[in-house]
Amino acid sequence: MDKKIGFIGCGNMGSSMVGGLINSGSFESKDIFVSTKTENSASNMKDKFNINASINNKDVVKNSNIIILSVKPYMFKDVINEIKDYLTEDKLIISVAAGVTIENLEDLISKKHKIIRSMPNTPALVGEAMSAICPNANVSKEDMEVCKKVFESFGECVEISEKDFHAFIALCGSSPAYIFMFIEAMADGAVKLGIPRNKAYKMAAQSVLGSAKMVLDTRKHPGELKDAVCSPGGTTIDAVVELEKLGFRSSVIQAMDKCAEKSKNM
Numbered sequence: 001m002d003k004k005i006g007f008i009g010c011g012n013m014g015s016s017m018v019g020g021l022i023n024s025g026s027f028e029s030k031d032i033f034v035s036t037k038t039e040n041s042a043s044n045m046k047d048k049f050n051i052n053a054s055i056n057n058k059d060v061v062k063n064s065n066i067i068i069l070s071v072k073p074y075m076f077k078d079v080i081n082e083i084k085d086y087l088t089e090d091k092l093i094i095s096v097a098a099g100v101t102i103e104n105l106e107d108l109i110s111k112k113h114k115i116i117r118s119m120p121n122t123p124a125l126v127g128e129a130m131s132a133i134c135p136n137a138n139v140s141k142e143d144m145e146v147c148k149k150v151f152e153s154f155g156e157c158v159e160i161s162e163k164d165f166h167a168f169i170a171l172c173g174s175s176p177a178y179i180f181m182f183i184e185a186m187a188d189g190a191v192k193l194g195i196p197r198n199k200a201y202k203m204a205a206q207s208v209l210g211s212a213k214m215v216l217d218t219r220k221h222p223g224e225l226k227d228a229v230c231s232p233g234g235t236t237i238d239a240v241v242e243l244e245k246l247g248f249r250s251s252v253i254q255a256m257d258k259c260a261e262k263s264k265n266m
Helices: 012-024 039-049 057-063 072-088 101-106 120-128 142-156 164-172 175-192 199-218 222-230 233-245 249-265
Strands: 007-008 032-035 052-053 066-069 092-095 115-121 129-135 153-159
Touching: 007 012, 007 057, 012 032, 012 142, 032 039, 032 057, 039 052, 039 129, 052 057, 052 129, 057 072, 066 072, 066 142, 072 101, 092 142, 101 115, 115 142, 115 164, 120 129, 129 142, 129 164, 142 153, 142 199, 164 175, 175 199, 199 222, 233 249
Parallel strands: 007 032, 007 066, 032 052, 066 092, 092 115, 129 153
Antiparallel strands: 115 129
């Protein structure tokens, strides 16, 4: 079966996904359909990606066998009601709406449809997302491979159980904000020490990027990599000791606990 993919809603995240699909060669432009809220947005998507773009949600569903629901949670019910009659059971439905569970989706659509709950994070904007996906009982192995192909076009993708989504939100969904704060704090420290701010941001961001790449590429424990930088009696171990005194690790863990707790209560 030829795969045609449709996006209901196409803001920053949806646009990043479309770009990833095209750049990776996963889908051709002619096989991508998008609906946006305004004619201007649709025109911009056409011009940028040479895809099929309009403001008609129903047409997108009719022309696609993979449907990406990329609308805000508060719009979800109205959008589903609009397209429900065209969501045949052979279509694969993938939701990227935060906080919308598989049970919510099945209540709105049906328990017979193939539904996948997903969450990419904002580094999708630069092709480096960490995404999670979770299928309902109707999704086949082939469907999951197709879904993974979609999400791996703009980063990494992992299948998790739905009960772990709260932890995933704390670890990956919200963590870009923590890391941006860390980069900003490092840059502030550098400015205090005399480095110009524009250089400080670049140096801090590159240091975080390079360190993350070392963890991924070497597969070494982060503690082992940290120890390798800490020379006996050197400058780095003094900085590490100060961070430990100030509760650096426990602050991160407690922040993640708060994030997961908030997610559960939403």
